[in-house]
Amino acid sequence: MRVAKKxxxxxxxxxxxxxxLMKRSFAHIYIKADFPIPNNALYIANHSSWWDGLLLFELEQRGYIPNLFVMVDEQGIKKFPIFQWIGAYSVNQQNPKHIKESIRYTKSLLQDGKNICIFPQGKEWHLEQRPLYFQQGAAMIAKQVKDVPVVPITIYYTFRNERKAEVWIGIGKPIQYEDKWSREQMTQYFEEVVTEQLNALKKDVVQNDYTSFIKI
Incomplete structure (x- = not known):
């Protein structure tokens, strides 16, 4: 695997x-977060765009999620090696050995007080895809680092009356789950929580409800 080289x-x-690039692509970026945001957490996010990881990097640079590392597909890092220098590391979902290495590396980063974000969908899916089809990686990590909170992030892209798109981002509260749950049960619950948060975010977008959002 390819480790991060911040x-x-x-x-x-x-x-x-x-x-x-962001100024050319986006008219506005809005964020809503349940403060205080944990200093050390496993973040799980929906994945519908190449921009997702870069937006997370922007959140780190603005101080919302300090010391952030992001697990990405190995092909993405091979194509853009510079991602390693800003906090990305790889996983090869076709290689069980590589998956184990990535999970061990993730665990070590979390135990060292870092923040990690992974995309449990495993690849980019259409924004409106339901169900989200979460894989079990997040549950495997959560079971190994039980004292680290699991926090949902949702990202929604939309076009309105401007040439450029808008991005709406939601950072939720830590997910409450039972340690005794199996990986399958935990994965299903994580998927349900992120789906509910994503649907709520979409509702805010459709209704133009900026009440709880900050423009960044």
Missing amino acids: NKIAMRMFRLVQQK
Whole structure:
């Protein structure tokens, strides 16, 4: 697997480029979070766009999720090696040995006080896909690092009356679950929580309800 190689200089330079790309692509970015956000957590997010990981990087740079690492598909890092320098590390879902290595690495980062975000869907799915089809990786990690909260993140993209898109992001409360649950039960529950939060986020978008959101 390819481990993260965070580098402050590379992160600073990458963000300069990213901010230009974001200005060209998005009219507005809104975020709603249940504060306080944990300092050390396993974040699980829906995955519908190439932008998802980069938006998480932006949240880190703005101080919403400090010291963030993101698990991404190995092909993505092979295509964009610089992702390793901003906190991405790889998983090869076709290789059981590689999956175990990625989970061990994730566990070590969490135990070291870092924040991790993974995409339990395993790949990009259409934003309106239901069910979300979560894989069991998040549950496997949660069972091994029981004292670290699991926090849902939902990302919703939309177009309105401007040429560029909007992004709405929700960071929820830590998920309450039973340690005695099996991986299958836990995975199903994680999927249900993220689905409910994503649907609620969509409702806010449709109803133009900015009440609880901050524009960043």
